[in-house]
Amino acid sequence: MILSTPLTKEKLINLKAGDLVYLSGTIYTMRDQAHKKIIALINKNQPLPFDIENSVIYYVGPTPTKPGEIIGSCGPTSSYRMDSFIEPLLQLGLSATIGKGERSLKVIELLKKHKTVHFSAVGGVAAYLNQFVIDSELVAFKELQSESIKKLIVKNFPLFVTYDIYGNDIFKK
Amino acid sequence: MKKIKRADLIESIKNLCKEANYYLDKNILKKIEELKEKEDKAISLEVLKQIEENALIAEKKNLPLCQDTGTVVVFLEIGNILIDFNIEEAINKGVSLAYNENYFRKSIVNHPLERTNTLDNTPAIIHTKFTNTNCLKIKLALKGGGSENMSKIKMLTPTAGYEQVKNFVLAVVKEAGGKACPPFIIGVGIGGNFEKSALLAKESLLRDIKDSSEIAIDKKLETELFAEINKLNIGPMGFGGQTTALAVKVNSYPCHIASFPVAVNIQCHCARHKEIIL
Numbered sequence: 001m002i003l004s005t006p007l008t009k010e011k012l013i014n015l016k017a018g019d020l021v022y023l024s025g026t027i028y029t030m031r032d033q034a035h036k037k038i039i040a041l042i043n044k045n046q047p048l049p050f051d052i053e054n055s056v057i058y059y060v061g062p063t064p065t066k067p068g069e070i071i072g073s074c075g076p077t078s079s080y081r082m083d084s085f086i087e088p089l090l091q092l093g094l095s096a097t098i099g100k101g102e103r104s105l106k107v108i109e110l111l112k113k114h115k116t117v118h119f120s121a122v123g124g125v126a127a128y129l130n131q132f133v134i135d136s137e138l139v140a141f142k143e144l145q146s147e148s149i150k151k152l153i154v155k156n157f158p159l160f161v162t163y164d165i166y167g168n169d170i171f172k173k
Numbered sequence: 174m175k176k177i178k179r180a181d182l183i184e185s186i187k188n189l190c191k192e193a194n195y196y197l198d199k200n201i202l203k204k205i206e207e208l209k210e211k212e213d214k215a216i217s218l219e220v221l222k223q224i225e226e227n228a229l230i231a232e233k234k235n236l237p238l239c240q241d242t243g244t245v246v247v248f249l250e251i252g253n254i255l256i257d258f259n260i261e262e263a264i265n266k267g268v269s270l271a272y273n274e275n276y277f278r279k280s281i282v283n284h285p286l287e288r289t290n291t292l293d294n295t296p297a298i299i300h301t302k303f304t305n306t307n308c309l310k311i312k313l314a315l316k317g318g319g320s321e322n323m324s325k326i327k328m329l330t331p332t333a334g335y336e337q338v339k340n341f342v343l344a345v346v347k348e349a350g351g352k353a354c355p356p357f358i359i360g361v362g363i364g365g366n367f368e369k370s371a372l373l374a375k376e377s378l379l380r381d382i383k384d385s386s387e388i389a390i391d392k393k394l395e396t397e398l399f400a401e402i403n404k405l406n407i408g409p410m411g412f413g414g415q416t417t418a419l420a421v422k423v424n425s426y427p428c429h430i431a432s433f434p435v436a437v438n439i440q441c442h443c444a445r446h447k448e449i450i451l
């Protein structure tokens with residue numbers, strides 16, 4: 001299945017846990033420390049470095065980009081570590097997250113409630129996934145090195161629907 | 174007595190880091206190929222296919238196999254040789270050069286609470302052992318955070334038996350599930366004391382993926398755990414299927430009459446270790 005951003009909520013209706021989809025468009029990288037900072041900004045009512053509404057967040061800390069390249073190796077990191085940060089982002093209209101591995105029951109419920117999808121990319125295939133990133137740009141928190149927020153443009157990025165908006169779960173076999 | 178040159182050691186560490194990041198062990202790929210035959214779930218097969226493809230691209234484009242280029246873990250087996258320099262400093266020099274020159278990710282922070290990045294992926298974690306040889310053997314592993322985070326130690330009671338060890342290992346693997354990037358290599362350390370068991374588990378992961386323990390009961394554990402883990406239906410990335418473990422390795426050591434430590438170190442499919450003899 002082919003999908004493109006912005007992932008407006010209508011586009012999520014037909015996705016089912018277990019589907020393999022190919023995503024094209026804009027996604028934002030964000031992992032542990034950047035989440036901590038973003039949540040602090042939200043709590044202080046301060047402006048955010050990008051618009052969360054209808055956006056897709058990719059839990060990743062890529063390797064540094066070699067000169068002349070677009071990005072380094074860029075596979076997903078474990079999603080569960082971002083569980084405690086997700087609710088305020090869902091309230092701002094986040095469309096989807098991308099990571100790897102199981103999330104808490106609470107997050108599965110929250111995803112269902114906010115009609116948000118969670119995807120998995122395959123962990124440990126970071127050189128393979130590099131091919132599907134066609135542009136990359138620093139957005140915020142340069143000091144966090146690999147954990148900075150970057151805006152990526154992806155083309156046919158392979159993802160597995162992990163938790164759909166109906167509460168289905170790829171890990172429940 | 175053979176004298177090791179500092180420059181040679183630095184160069185070796187640099188090369189081992191590079192090779193480990195770019196080249197997946199051919200025997201791991203063979204094992205994946207073999208297990209693919211038995212896997213019938215489409216999405217799980219797709220994961221295995223991506224793992225194979227990844228190894229080809231990493232090698233061809235000199236891109237790290239995984240973005241988590243790991244903590245560098247070094248096992249030194251020191252024979253009857255002369256080392257007249259600070260060996261830990263030299264190893265860290267090699268790591269620093271490798272990670273900066275090759276654009277590997279720097280994943281080490283200075284203190285678990287302060288968390289300032291050291292900017293060159295040092296310090297490495299270095300273990301030493303003395304052997305009665307005339308050389309220096311360096312075994313180097315890059316250990317990612319995802320699978321390391323799901324590893325566990327338990328102090329069983331001395332009257333616990335074989336089944337309890339198995340149950341603990343199975344429980345740890347179940348809990349790791351899709352988070353630690355299966356298919357796994359499971360390293361089990363039994364005996365020793367608290368820290369020794371963890372070390373045994375870590376070191377077992379550096380064994381050849383194809384070998385079995387020479388100790389009969391450890392080998393039996395390896396075989397049975399391998400079969401049982403692959404029945405857990407965790408599968409590649411947790412998507413279900415029969416390919417959950419690529420191998421199980423058990424290393425053991427004598428222990429105290431009151432103790433029975435068991436450590437389980439989980440290794441993701443991206444098992445990166447290389448060795449060299451100087």
Ligand code: SF4
Nearest residue numbers: 124239317319354441
């Ligand atoms: S667990 Fe292994 S394969 Fe997965 S992201 Fe970490 S280092 Fe890479």
